[in-house]
Amino acid sequence: MKPQTFLxxxxxxxxxxxxxENFENSDLSGWEESTSERWRISSAGPVSGxxxxxxxxxxxxxxxxxxxxxHDPLILxxxxxxxxxxxxxxxxPSAYNHWAVFLVSDKNATEMHPEGNCNGYIFGVNYAGxxxxxxxxxxxxxxxxxxxxxxxxxxSEIGTEKAPAFxxxxxxxxxxxxxxxxxxxxxxxxxxGETENTDLKASYYFGIYYKYSSGQDRKFxxxxxxxxxxxxxxxxxxxxxxxxxxxxxxLVLQFDESIELTSGSxxxxxxxxxxxxxxxxxxxxxxxxxxxxxxxxSESEILIKTYxxxxxxxxxxxxxxxxxxxxQPRFNxxxxxxxxxxPFPAAGLPEAEYLEIFNRxxxxxxxxxxxxxxxxxxxxxxxxxxxxxxxxxxxxNSHKDMFSGLSGIxxxxxxxGISNTGQELVLKDNHDRIIFSTEYHTSWYKDHFKxxxxxxxxxxxxxxxxxxxxxxxxxxxxNGGTPGYTNSVAGKNPDNDDPRLLKSVxxxxxxxxxxxxxxxxxxxxxxxxxxxxxxxxxxxxxSAPGGNLLNSVILYFNKCFNEDVxxxxxxxxxxxxxxxxxxxxxxxxxxxxPSKCDSTDLIINEILFNPYVRxxxxxxxxxxxxxxxxxxxxYLSTRDDYSAKSGQSFxxxxxxxxxxxGDYLVITENINLVTDNYRYISENDFLETEDIxxxxxxxxxxxxFDSNDHLIxxxxxxxxxxxxxxxNTKGISLERINPDWPSNxxxxxxxxxGDFGYATPGxxxxxxxxxxxxxxxxxxxxxIITPDGDGINDETAIKYIVPDAGYFANxxxxxxxxxxxxxxxxxxxxxxxGEFTWNGKNDSGITAPVGPYLIxxxxxxxxxxxxxxxxxxxxxxxIYW
Numbered sequence: 073m074k075p076q077t078f079l080x081x082x083x084x085x086x087x088x089x090x091x092x093e094n095f096e097n098s099d100l101s102g103w104e105e106s107t108s109e110r111w112r113i114s115s116a117g118p119v120s121g122x123x124x125x126x127x128x129x130x131x132x133x134x135x136x137x138x139x140x141x142x143h144d145p146l147i148l149x150x151x152x153x154x155x156x157x158x159x160x161x162x163x164x165p166s167a168y169n170h171w172a173v174f175l176v177s178d179k180n181a182t183e184m185h186p187e188g189n190c191n192g193y194i195f196g197v198n199y200a201g202x203x204x205x206x207x208x209x210x211x212x213x214x215x216x217x218x219x220x221x222x223x224x225x226x227x228s229e230i231g232t233e234k235a236p237a238f239x240x241x242x243x244x245x246x247x248x249x250x251x252x253x254x255x256x257x258x259x260x261x262x263x264x265g266e267t268e269n270t271d272l273k274a275s276y277y278f279g280i281y282y283k284y285s286s287g288q289d290r291k292f293x294x295x296x297x298x299x300x301x302x303x304x305x306x307x308x309x310x311x312x313x314x315x316x317x318x319x320x321x322x323l324v325l326q327f328d329e330s331i332e333l334t335s336g337s338x339x340x341x342x343x344x345x346x347x348x349x350x351x352x353x354x355x356x357x358x359x360x361x362x363x364x365x366x367x368x369x370s371e372s373e374i375l376i377k378t379y380x381x382x383x384x385x386x387x388x389x390x391x392x393x394x395x396x397x398x399x400q401p402r403f404n405x406x407x408x409x410x411x412x413x414x415p416f417p418a419a420g421l422p423e424a425e426y427l428e429i430f431n432r433x434x435x436x437x438x439x440x441x442x443x444x445x446x447x448x449x450x451x452x453x454x455x456x457x458x459x460x461x462x463x464x465x466x467x468x469n470s471h472k473d474m475f476s477g478l479s480g481i482x483x484x485x486x487x488x489g490i491s492n493t494g495q496e497l498v499l500k501d502n503h504d505r506i507i508f509s510t511e512y513h514t515s516w517y518k519d520h521f522k523x524x525x526x527x528x529x530x531x532x533x534x535x536x537x538x539x540x541x542x543x544x545x546x547x548x549x550x551n552g553g554t555p556g557y558t559n560s561v562a563g564k565n566p567d568n569d570d571p572r573l574l575k576s577v578x579x580x581x582x583x584x585x586x587x588x589x590x591x592x593x594x595x596x597x598x599x600x601x602x603x604x605x606x607x608x609x610x611x612x613x614x615s616a617p618g619g620n621l622l623n624s625v626i627l628y629f630n631k632c633f634n635e636d637v638x639x640x641x642x643x644x645x646x647x648x649x650x651x652x653x654x655x656x657x658x659x660x661x662x663x664x665x666p667s668k669c670d671s672t673d674l675i676i677n678e679i680l681f682n683p684y685v686r687x688x689x690x691x692x693x694x695x696x697x698x699x700x701x702x703x704x705x706x707y708l709s710t711r712d713d714y715s716a717k718s719g720q721s722f723x724x725x726x727x728x729x730x731x732x733x734g735d736y737l738v739i740t741e742n743i744n745l746v747t748d749n750y751r752y753i754s755e756n757d758f759l760e761t762e763d764i765x766x767x768x769x770x771x772x773x774x775x776x777f778d779s780n781d782h783l784i785x786x787x788x789x790x791x792x793x794x795x796x797x798x799x800n801t802k803g804i805s806l807e808r809i810n811p812d813w814p815s816n817x818x819x820x821x822x823x824x825x826g827d828f829g830y831a832t833p834g835x836x837x838x839x840x841x842x843x844x845x846x847x848x849x850x851x852x853x854x855x856i857i858t859p860d861g862d863g864i865n866d867e868t869a870i871k872y873i874v875p876d877a878g879y880f881a882n883x884x885x886x887x888x889x890x891x892x893x894x895x896x897x898x899x900x901x902x903x904x905x906g907e908f909t910w911n912g913k914n915d916s917g918i919t920a921p922v923g924p925y926l927i928x929x930x931x932x933x934x935x936x937x938x939x940x941x942x943x944x945x946x947x948x949x950x951i952y953w
Contacts, residue, residue: 172196
């Protein structure tokens with residue numbers, strides 16, 4: 073394309089013209105075939121006059137053939153354009169036998185087919201589909217879309233005998249009109265319809281596409297072509313726009329129009345002042361690909377000179393040059409900054425999934441042959457360049473028009489579907505190196521309403537790209553997202569935490585898997601000299617990535633790990649996260665080889681099936697054995713009852729994940745929705761998974777299986793298992809009473825205690841009674857408190873022990889005159905042990921006067937058993953000397 077300033081000068085001139093071809097001179101010069109010798113000017117059954125263009129190749133197989141005519145650029149918005157032509161097709165159209173004409177195209181015959189890389193307007197029958205109607209299509213950026221169906225059926229209205237004439241008008245304002253004359257006489261011209269489309273602005277070729285089965289070739293004739301419109305005579309040589317280094321042995325030159333190489337063309341390449349030999353070159357439209365004989369180093373100054381490069385109209389550029397600095401993209405140079413995983417229902421943006429990427433380095437990056445992965449799905453990039461500081465939107469090509477107002481868009485035919493609930497996202501360069509990776513989850517929204525759809529996840533601080541869930545949150549834009557622009561939540565959110573080693577798992581006789589709290593950058597993660605294991609194992613002999621998130625590594629040793637031996641791992645302090653925080657000298661003690669999991673080694677220990685409105689369901693399992701157990705490929709399943717044969721199943725972890733003796737593990741879909749609602753938790757004992765099935769409130773059977781489908785534990789729950797007095801069980805879990813009693817015994821489950829917050833995810837159950845209790849106990853300590861806020865004896869703890877489940881408590885504080893001062897508990901369900909506190913304040917929140925007080929505790933159950941306790945407490949005042 074020529075510079076706009078020059079175009080505007082020429083538009084003032086009268087350059088309207090006409091292109092005509094009646095084929096009466098038996099000359100096909102200027103026409104290009106996709107495959108030679110398939111078309112001919114023939115006198116056999118001409119449509120008009122003595123000769124017509126005829127498909128003449130007798131093909132023994134099914135195929136398609138194209139022929140095109142190059143012309144001066146036809147500028148569609150500068151004047152009305154009119155196409156005339158006649159066609160005879162002597163076979164009923166189908167999905168395998170049909171025709172089309174390319175009214176507008178930027179490529180020649182080789183690209184004029186449904187799989188071709190052609191931008192153009194197409195008119196014909198069954199070019200896409202098989203309904204036999206005359207239709208109008210647009211092909212743009214490898215995306216074919218139907219613009220108009222005329223409703224005119226070729227088979228029933230034309231058949232195999234007639235040779236209709238067509239007139240197609242594209243007005244300067246973008247209105248298209250279509251006419252047909254079934255008798256080739258203007259008096260019988262019929263209007264097929266009209267539509268509007270202004271997406272494509274210029275044409276360089278007219279072409280014909282003909283598809284046929286093996287026995288239906290040679291049945292297409294074409295004649296009487298004329299094209300009227302504003303033809304711009306191209307007299308300018310091609311201009312070199314820019315150069316991109318695709319890799320260290322391939323350069324890509326982009327010109328402002330399609331080019332050709334001649335015998336006089338010459339190229340020279342220098343890297344840091346030294347000439348680099350050229351191995352081969354390739355021309356594709358306006359791109360010139362240069363393949364070098366050797367690599368040049370990263371961070372190189374590249375100079376390219378071109379001589380005698382010609383455009384397709386014969387204009388030659390005698391000399392041009394370009395200089396640029398090559399930078400090999402590094403980890404986090406290009407990052408994903410926004411994720412629209414669930415666009416329904418829309419808050420304001422189009423209902424289309426997208427990913428936003430951002431170039432945070434100082435150099436332009438060519439994305440040709442790069443790949444984006446969403447889980448196991450993968451999409452590849454075309455010839456796309458992203459400039460420094462530029463955002464680019466990645467989406468399905470069919471949704472590209474929805475964001476037509478944005479400049480940086482890359483439509484992909486194979487754009488991977490993005491999971492609504494979460495998955496891994498990985499960006500890899502053309503050498504399969506990971507440039508950016510992250511996972512995401514619905515909990516990252518930190519907003520239950522927005523996680524239900526219509527809102528994007530946005531990165532807060534692009535200088536902290538490995539920040540994980542702490543650096544992502546739901547968009548606060550009124551539109552639901554900010555595609556192509558700075559994120560609405562953008563701000564400073566530095567990573568000040570050192571990376572930590574979370575897991576060290578022996579996954580085979582001589583292999584150790586390490587999982588860190590965040591990505592570890594650089595080659596240090598895989599340097600075997602940074603690791604040492606005691607008890608004779610020593611330094612690993614080899615390493616390998618543990619996954620795409622760069623937060624894990626697999627270490628291989630020359631020796632085998634022994635059963636029942638505890639090992640310690642030492643890590644050098646050279647490992648650091650994305651922002652430079654170092655791991656420090658780390659020694660991890662007491663890890664050992666996982667053992668085979670037998671039935672009831674792991675048990676289902678707590679179930680929350682009816683969460684708060686802004687809460688999350690969970691299932692807690694407990695390791696009651698003395699074994700270290702690897703949960704890789706373990707899974708949970710749910711079914712309606714014990715008689716049901718099947719139900720829903722979900723994987724706990726596809727990676728190695730150990731649970732140690734006496735440890736708890738909470739499985740939930742959203743960690744934040746659980747941890748935000750309960751105080752007795754241990755966040756390190758949570759496993760977040762997107763596949764956990766809904767737990768029905770009425771009840772179900774939950775089963776735990778190992779990787780070999782062996783049943784490990786199974787428990788049924790029901791809303792009827794809650795204590796009778798609990799009329800509203802929302803947010804209240806069922807807890808196992810004794811880990812050694814049967815899982816399927818309903819009497820071994822009870823409602824979680826109120827003084828523990830009605831659930832204890834990742835913590836010992838409030839109703840736990842593995843140690844037998846024979847008596848009731850209530851004490852208050854300390855007996856003397858000084859509630860002055862100095863942190864010393866500011867409150868008294870009222871501690872209790874009860875022997876059985878199902879007891880409730882009322883606790884009231886009285887003053888010396890017998891008047892109630894503070895109600896601490898009223899009908900609160902108790903656990904096996906627990907405590908309440910009194911900070912010396914009355915029911916109005918005012919600190920009570922100095923003096924003695926009585927704490928009266930009444931413990932009762934639904935069977936009528938009542939126990940009463942009195943404890944004294946004195947509020948004193950410190951005396952300072």
